[in-house]
Amino acid sequence: MRRRLLQSLVPMVVVLAIIAAVPLANYIATGQSRTLFLSRSNDADWFATMAESPLQSGDIATLRELAVRYHELYATPVFVVDVDRRVIATSRSGVDVKEPDLKVALDSTLAGRLPAEPAALWPWRSGEMVVARPVVNNGRVLGAAVLRVPTEKARDQVERGLLLLLGGLLISIGAVVVGIVRPVTRWVLRPLNDLDNATHQVTRGALDTRVSTDGRAPELRRLGDSFNSMALSLHQARQREREFVADASHQLRTPLTSARIHIEGLSRLSPTARFALSDIDRLGRIVQRLSRLAGSDRPGDIESSNEAPLDLAQAVKERLVGWKAVYAADDLELVIGEMVPGGVAPELEVDDILDVLLDNASKYGAPPVEVSVVRDGTEVVLSVRDHGLGLGSRDLKKVGERFWRSAHHREMPGTGLGLAIVRSEAARVGGRVVARPPVGGGLVIEVRVPLIDDYED
Structure with a gap:
């Protein structure tokens, strides 16, 4: 739930940050473009003033020299055209006044209007900035002074500004997520966390657990x-x-x-x-x-005893003597499988456990019923298998719960306490009960109890 809430809130924060950052990015690019345009506009005005006399007299040598010196000093090409768009003086050859950007600037300037400010200088765009100023005498336009301003340095500054803005944006998003979004998420989910903790407490057996509902939605x-x-x-x-x-x-x-x-x-x-x-x-x-x-809801520890370990296989074999007669009387087949000696706690009530398992197998399962005792690592395993219908995966998880009975067996006599007693008895000596479906169908109930290391066969 917390992850889903964060997945919803964090994109919202990112979108809001981007919405706020777009005008700032545009301000950085536009501001740098305007600064460069205004600084070069003053130079263009100066050239327009200096070109007024040469355009009238035809003596353009000094004007050409000024243009070349300016180009060398500021790496900015300069040229002057007359009212017929003929290049009178230039700092470099090859000027084409029919280029789209030059044509638009000259159309406006020679008509006596100042060209509009250029577009913002974005790093992913290239090209020069055109700055044009009219050469005017007594209200009459004589020509125009034009500067082809390089924009690489200005674009680099815009790029650095955008990178700083991006860094600040990421830091801001992180600060908002850590300082606002996560605390808000915890605050919103606190009632659900309390409910989750209470549920775990109930699962562990603390049935007196309650959750507070004061001041909640x-x-x-x-x-x-x-x-x-x-x-x-x-x-x-x-x-x-x-x-x-x-x-x-x-x-x-x-x-x-x-x-x-x-x-x-x-x-x-x-x-x-x-x-x-x-x-x-x-x-x-x-x-x-x-x-x-x-x-008690939890099984106790193994009771201290000075008795010698109990051979589980031997105890099972002794108890099976009576059960053979019971099964034979009901025409049921009881198969005695592998019987591996293994010492277990003497407090284990083997007769009671085996009686429950064999009684359940005869009532709810189908013959043949197989009984075996084996060792599995540090455990001794008493296994009883029948060949009946078995249990589903959900029912297998409930085996051993008090008063629980499978839906297939609720019409049959019984209390649902047998396997609960077996589980409690096994847990009393540190063991456990495992129910699983064997290969070939049916049901296997395993009682796994700790093997006593110092036991000798």
Whole structure:
């Protein structure tokens, strides 16, 4: 926006400067021409006075000598003609009185009128200036004294003046742009910059950000009010989301605690109950993570632990034992790909992550579902791929957002929290979640977590 505004204002400043400079340039050229014309007009008047007697007596030797000396001194040719336009005396030979500029000057002078001032001396033009004065005796025109004035030096002075004017013009334009246009541009765009900064703050999670609308133009005031209303709606929606997750996790704690007490009693009598007790513990950890998810917009740092690194490949293989049976019962194909050992933070809840990914792949994707663990530089990558319809480029950017669901899957059961929990769990140990379309179609969800350097296979 600032660039566009500058692109509009700077040409306007340049055009105004050019409009102001044109009369100044014309003044410089015209002034130099007038100065030269007036100085040589005095000389032409003197020659006209000196030629009055020779034109009457016919003794032109002295007049010719004066013309030659003047030519040598000022490098300006001089000649005198009678009323019939015959050259009587000249400082150089070869004068052609029929030349257009000489003819016009002589027509006016021999008619008893002073010729008009010559045109402005522009550097790109050439030629001599003609200065003519009538030789008059008792009101009768006897002839004319004519000077062919060189204009090279005068044009050089005009050129230097125009260059100085151009330099001053450029400096003025720069000063106006820096001193006026840019501050005005900043002042005009300040409300939009404030709105842009507020938008970035909201993007970073500061939903209580608001913009001031006092003293703004009506259009900007309406825009600011709309932004504040939007930010308030987002803030309220986030509050409701947090309250929902917090209430749900709180409501789940009591029945889970009660169920665990009862199952602990049964676990002494039935080995099967011990597996149920393990699932109850997993549910308890899920509730705790939901509470953390509701309490913070940014994932926390990795919790300090003295436990040994966890072999991600081994943990995945152990969890896949149960999922093979689940997939087989639903006639779905589960393919176990490459399993490269790699140590990760022991706090990573591999079972929860894999459960979400495999559950999503079975519900929203299509078989076969491929699971692999590989190393990629300083990361260990858990990858789950299905061969379903996949997601569009816009949807891929939203994977992992809370309560978000693809338009193709909104009619299917689910809460839209699964991948959000996976992303939060990965971020808790410094990892990330990447969704991408693989070659051949489908969808790949990668959970990338840091590799612990001191881990030994």
